Amino acid sequence: MTIIPASTKILVTGANGYIAIWLVRLLLEQGYSVRGTVRSANKAKYLVEYFGSRGFGPDKLDVVVVDDITREGAFDEVVKDVDAIEHTASPFTTDIDDPQGYIEPAVQGTLGILKSTLKYGTNVKRIVITGSCAAVMSPPSKPTVFSEKDWNTASLEDVEKNGRNALTMSKYRTSKTLAEKAAWGFHEKHRTEVQWDLVVINPPFVFGPAIQDITGGPAGLNTSLKSWYDAVVADGPKSQELSYTSNAWVDVRDAALAHVLALQKEAAGGERIVVSAGSFVWQEWLDVAKTIQPYPLPNHPPAKGVPGLEKSYSIQYNTAKEKRIFGIKFKTMEETTRDTLENFAERGW
Numbered sequence: 494m495t496i497i498p499a500s501t502k503i504l505v506t507g508a509n510g511y512i513a514i515w516l517v518r519l520l521l522e523q524g525y526s527v528r529g530t531v532r533s534a535n536k537a538k539y540l541v542e543y544f545g546s547r548g549f550g551p552d553k554l555d556v557v558v559v560d561d562i563t564r565e566g567a568f569d570e571v572v573k574d575v576d577a578i579e580h581t582a583s584p585f586t587t588d589i590d591d592p593q594g595y596i597e598p599a600v601q602g603t604l605g606i607l608k609s610t611l612k613y614g615t616n617v618k619r620i621v622i623t624g625s626c627a628a629v630m631s632p633p634s635k636p637t638v639f640s641e642k643d644w645n646t647a648s649l650e651d652v653e654k655n656g657r658n659a660l661t662m663s664k665y666r667t668s669k670t671l672a673e674k675a676a677w678g679f680h681e682k683h684r685t686e687v688q689w690d691l692v693v694i695n696p697p698f699v700f701g702p703a704i705q706d707i708t709g710g711p712a713g714l715n716t717s718l719k720s721w722y723d724a725v726v727a728d729g730p731k732s733q734e735l736s737y738t739s740n741a742w743v744d745v746r747d748a749a750l751a752h753v754l755a756l757q758k759e760a761a762g763g764e765r766i767v768v769s770a771g772s773f774v775w776q777e778w779l780d781v782a783k784t785i786q787p788y789p790l791p792n793h794p795p796a797k798g799v800p801g802l803e804k805s806y807s808i809q810y811n812t813a814k815e816k817r818i819f820g821i822k823f824k825t826m827e828e829t830t831r832d833t834l835e836n837f838a839e840r841g842w
Contacts, residue, residue, distance in 0.1 A: 495618050495690055497577045497756040499524035504575040506568070506606060507582025508556065509536045511715040512623060512696075514543075514705045515749035516579060521549045523753065530559040530571055530582065539706040562602035568609035576616050577689075577756050580606045581623040592652045592659060595668035603672045607679045610689065617689045619762065621755040626697040626741065626767060626810065627666035628673045633807050640811040641695070641765045645670045673765070690762035692755040696748045697741035697769050697810070701829045702836035711842055718745075718833075725782050725830070726837065729796020730775045739806045741769045744824040754819045761818050768815055770823035772806035781826045782834065789831075789838040 497503070503520055507513050508529025520527050521544065531537050537556040544554050559567050562582050572578065582602055589595055603622060610617050630639045631647035648666035651659040659667075673693055680691045700721045707713045711722050724730045730738065751768040755761045775798065782788075782795035815821065 495762050496759055497619055501576035502526040502528060502574065503756070504528045504530070504571055504578045506530045506559070506562070506571075506578070506580045506602075507532075509540055509705055510581055511703060511705055511718065512699060512745055512748050512752070513579075513581040514540070515745055516581065516752045517544070517554070518547075518704070519746075519749050519753050521547075521553055526553050526555075528555045528557060528571060528575060530557050530562075530568075532558065532560050532562075534558055536706065543704070543706075562605060563598055565605070566609065568606045569613055572606070572609045572614035572617065574616055575614070577618055578606060578610065578614070578620045579623075579752055579756075580620065581752075589661075589664065590657055592656060592664040592667060595664045596671055599668035599672035600675050603676050604679060607676065611683055611687060614689070619692065619756060620689055621692045621694060621752055622673070622676055623752070624673045624693040624695040624765065625666075625669040626695050626769070627662075628670040629695055629765075629767060629810075630808055636805070636807050636809070638809045638811055639767075641767055641814055644674075677765075692761045692763075693765040694748070694751050694755060695765055695767045696743045696751075697767075697808075698743075699745050699748050700742055700833065701745035701824070702832045703745075707840070710840075711837075721778070721833065722837070724775045725778050725795055726790060726793050726834070726842075727796075729779065729798050735774065735776045735799050735802055739772055739774045739804075740808050741772045741810055743768055743770045744829045747821055747823050750821060751815070751819055754821070758818050764814065764818065766815055766818060767810045767812055768819070768821070769810045769812055770825075772809050773826070774802065774804055774806070776800070776802040777804065777826060778830060781830045784827070785831050785834065789834040790842065793842070 503525050505517050508517050509531045517527050540556050557571050629643050631645050645666050648663040651663035652667045699717045779795050779798040
């Protein structure tokens with residue numbers, strides 16, 4: 494039976510990331526030991542200091558620099574003597590021109606951790622991969638409900654047809670789709686050789702307070718939270734975006750919790766699981782922000798947008814599998830908005 498108890502050591506790749514650092518925090522708070530990989534000594538220093546100030550020393554948290562996750566054998570050493578792996582490392586940015594700039598790190602990084610585990614991860618019982626709803630949904634032309642049975646095909650077609658001229662989000666979504674498909678393909682190919690099973694967590698947009706190292710003010714935010722900051726705190730989305738842009742979201746702390754539960758729930762093995770708190774249009778976040786008193790950022794009142802805008806969700810997810818296996822009580826828009834704004838205020842923004 495695959496349940497990873499709290500007395501064990503978990504490898505978290507990309508441990509300084511937006512979701513990953515919350516994941517490390519939850520694991521440590523629940524009694525796990527963590528080995529985290531980062532890409533530079535500076536990133537390692539931040540993690541050691543952040544968790545050291547919370548009473549988690551080197552006996553509980555071991556931080557290792559893996560500077561290039563696409564390098565052959567990059568993870569060979571770090572997979573040794575861990576009981577499970579949380580692979581979160583993958584690029585999510587919007588400033589890469591060549592589609593391979595997204596695809597190669599996502600696919601090779603994912604295959605790299607699996608290859609290293611096949612060779613050296615003799616204690617590993619489960620691998621949890623941070624996927625994305627980008628691998629589930631094809632941008633719809635009409636309101637659509639997606640589930641774990643769906644795979645994004647439209648973005649792959651855009652990239653295959655248009656290459657560098659494909660939509661930026663198509664390049665990112667293609668990388669997540671190909672990386673997840675590669676993971677399932679690898680596990681199936683080596684099913685008789687490995688003692689570990691595979692879980693993929695697929696969140697949509699991830700919002701909520703940031704505890705990772707952020708330099709340069711709001712400009713240094715990770716991509717998803719930067720989009721939230723721009724919409725709610727900065728200038729607000731244009732009215733056309735408010736009218737037509739809908740998507741789904743989850744609080745970063747709930748996304749991290751799903752990764753922990755993926756270690757603890759036997760039924761998660763072999764599953765891809767959509768983890769979503771619900772759908773949104775940007776106007777809803779603005780409306781919620783206006784209700785929060787006292788407002789944490791008095792110098793940056795929330796954008797007005799188009800009050801009274803009729804909600805129309807083009808993207809929704811069937812989350813029956815998450816309810817059955819995890820049963821997370823998701824944070825509300827109000828909780829996420831309040832905590833995120835207070836987090837920005839603490840940073841002096």
